[in-house]
Amino acid sequence: VEEILKPFRLSNENLKEISKRLLKAMEEGLRNKTVGSDHPSIRPSVKMLSSHLKERPNGTENGGFLALDMGGTKLRAYYVEVMNGKIKLEPKSKEWTIPQELKNESGTQLFDYIVKNLGAFVETLKLEGNPKLPLGFSFSFPCDHKSLYKCFLTKWTKGFKCSGVERKDVAKLLREAIGRKGGLNIHPIVMVNDVVATMMSCEDENCQIGMIIGTGTNACYMEEMKNVGTEDGEEGQLCINTEWGGFGDDDSLKDFLTEFDKNLDNESDNPGEHIVEKMISGKYLGEIVWRVLLELKEKKLLFEGSVSDNLRKKDTFETRFISEIEENSEKNGLENADKILSDLDLKVNSTDPSLVKMVCDTISSRSARLCAAALVTIANRIRTNRGLPHLKITVGMDGTVYKKHPNFSEKLKEALRTLSPECDINIKVVDDASGKGAALVAAVAQRLCGQ
Known part of the structure; x- marks a missing residue:
């Protein structure tokens, strides 16, 4: 032996x-x-x-932020309140198991599934009336980040084979799915890798x-x-x-x-x-x-x-x-x-x-x-x-x-x-590193852009 x-x-x-x-x-x-x-x-x-992230929170970030975390088996949505650069309360969240068969469907079906669940989460929290909901998207796959707002999937991993996503801008695919659903004023979408979100969520x-x-x-x-x-x-x-x-x-x-x-x-x-x-x-x-x-x-x-x-x-x-x-x-x-x-x-x-x-x-x-x-x-x-x-x-x-x-x-x-x-x-x-970190990246991006 x-x-x-x-x-x-x-x-x-x-x-x-x-x-x-x-x-x-x-x-x-x-x-x-x-x-x-x-x-x-x-x-x-x-x-x-x-x-494309050059700063951590500096203590001036404030507001409410949505976050999505998509990994190998789970999809999670979060609503995070940030005050003075720190998470104010334990985030509200919801989790779904991604159906195995969906991993082999088209990218359109995958992103429509994501937005359907995100919409239900927003509705549950009665956030639909907000003038604007910034969202941080922690996408746990190898990507080329052209900017905080644009990233291209280089290759599916973790058993995913959805067509029409590789070499495409993931933020754009999510925006298009939000447009197809209607009724969600989510902007901007900030893309963040899950490991970057993990570092950001460490206070x-x-x-x-x-x-x-x-x-x-x-x-x-x-x-x-x-x-x-x-x-x-x-x-x-x-x-x-x-x-x-x-x-x-x-x-x-x-x-x-x-x-x-x-x-x-x-x-x-x-x-x-x-x-x-x-x-x-x-x-x-x-x-x-x-x-x-x-x-x-x-x-x-x-x-x-x-x-x-x-x-x-x-x-x-x-x-x-x-x-x-x-x-x-x-x-x-x-x-x-x-x-x-x-x-x-x-x-x-x-x-x-x-x-x-x-x-x-x-x-x-x-x-x-x-x-x-x-x-x-x-x-x-x-x-x-x-x-x-x-x-x-x-x-x-x-x-x-x-x-x-x-x-x-x-x-x-x-x-x-x-x-x-x-x-x-x-x-x-x-804990909840991807969701919390994605929200904090969105908060830092909002500060840097003066939005």
């Missing part, structure tokens, strides 16, 4: 090497003049996209980094304008959406991929893309464990060498099982493992739950340590930019893997302490 798991166990030296390669990819992305072009194939693996003046470890993974941070080759101007800072989930798409992580990673990638919907995301995020962790369990079964180290019809199906070992099996109480974790395996109709002997727990711990630990390497890279980038011997910084954090796994956060922080002696990195979990 140790022989099979050994390639997943990344040493501190491995992580430092990965960090070095990530920094190189980030610098290539910052220099690259093709970012924002219509040719995504010639972009670097870490795209380093401009969010800590020291927060300069946003990170998500959930269905997918991503990070953003405040970069010095003078270092951004894709933007005009030398003064101030700019929030950069790294899209670091694509790190490794240029084979730069080839020597760190296990056979399980390679097979998962080859059989995925997007071979050769989002390589590091496939090693880290909730969408894939369960599948990696599943592939390892099948290999252990083949070697007759698990389940008496047999497998049930259930375990043969690709998506049966869910990522949430990893959290349940790694519960802090060893006794409860092993009991959960026994139940999960029994529910999958597997023949379980007395040692199987412990072995499965070992597999889960190894896979989640690699994910946490890779995330730590990424955070250290970004924090040290900021420290170097400012010429500081030591940096104290806060990270706004969101995502179900970080929040729901019982010891993921501790694994990540332990790696941070080892890898970043020059940086004091404080992680602050933010």
